[in-house]
Amino acid sequence: MHARTLITLLTGSLLLAGNALADRPGSDWISIEDALNKARAAGYTELHKIEADHDGYWEGEGLKQDGRLYEFRIDGKSGQVIREQLED
Structure with missing residues (x-):
């Protein structure tokens, strides 16, 4: 019983630690809404993440007008689309 409780506590701690290490936008970045607008302006018709x-x-x-799935990167400060590639 003690081992099960210890495993549960360790698992919970690891999950919380993972959330604490998640990437966050910089304070001088464009907002996520602006990034979504930049992606739409670049031809993305459906954004998945x-x-x-x-x-x-x-x-x-997301999907572009050709119906294919692409991965993209948008510069956090300038908002420029800096990479687009077909997702395999």
Whole structure:
């Protein structure tokens, strides 16, 4: 019984630690709403995800008008789309 409680406590601690280490946008970045608007302006018709990356950009994926799934990166400060590639 004690081992089960210890495992439960350790698992909970690891989950909380993972959330604390999640990437967050920088204070001088464009907002997530602006990043979504930049992606739409770049031709994305359906966005599936977008998240902050510790390397200084918003990273996401979505469908373009050709109906294919792409991964993209948007510079966190300038809002420029800096990478687009087909998702395998």
